[in-house]
Amino acid sequence: MTLKRNIVVGYDTSELAGRALEAAIAHAASLAPSTVHVVRALALMPGVDEDQGAANAQLARLDYQAEALRETVERQTLPVGVTLVTHVNVGEPATILSDVARSADADFVFVGTHGRTGLARAFFGSIAERTVRLAPCSVVVVRPKESDNAPHVLPPCERCAEVRQASQGKVEWCQQHSKHESHHSSVLPVSPPRQKL
Known part of the structure; x- marks a missing residue:
């Protein structure tokens, strides 16, 4: 019996997220049979707890993002033995990625990073860094190619x-x-x- 491997990848529609998804699929192909869990984490809209209208808007946004993610995934050409599953959750991205990795018993998490340093990193934080700390498995950080900025x-x-x-x-x-x-x-x-x- 062949063990099916699980890989989680963070996806947010950026070019780096696209590269992380490509890298995750390529790695999954080398481990086939495998499942790539494509995760989209959305921030909670302010006022959702107190306002039913805001809660409905959040649900509509969640539905829209889930459908957009499904369409993106359906356009992917997959190697034999690789399947994709989508997850759209509300919360902090590193926590969501780690939670999905834990529940899927993931072997790897793939996440993109902009490689910010200094004040930009302090201000924006690093989802990749937090994911490395929280994830229950190995994390592969996909960076932009240096040749892009050379x-x-x-x-x-x-x-x-x-x-x-x-x-x-x-x-x-x-x-x-x-x-x-x-x-x-x-x-x-x-x-x-x-x-x-």
């Missing part, structure tokens, strides 16, 4: 390449470009060191 680096011109080869790398630029080194670079920029958590 500056454009121009390759050396033909004359620069000839000068480098003739000088065995001691001279990098032809006469024209040696005056404007900032326009060309033979070394890709290095990311600044990451701050400690």
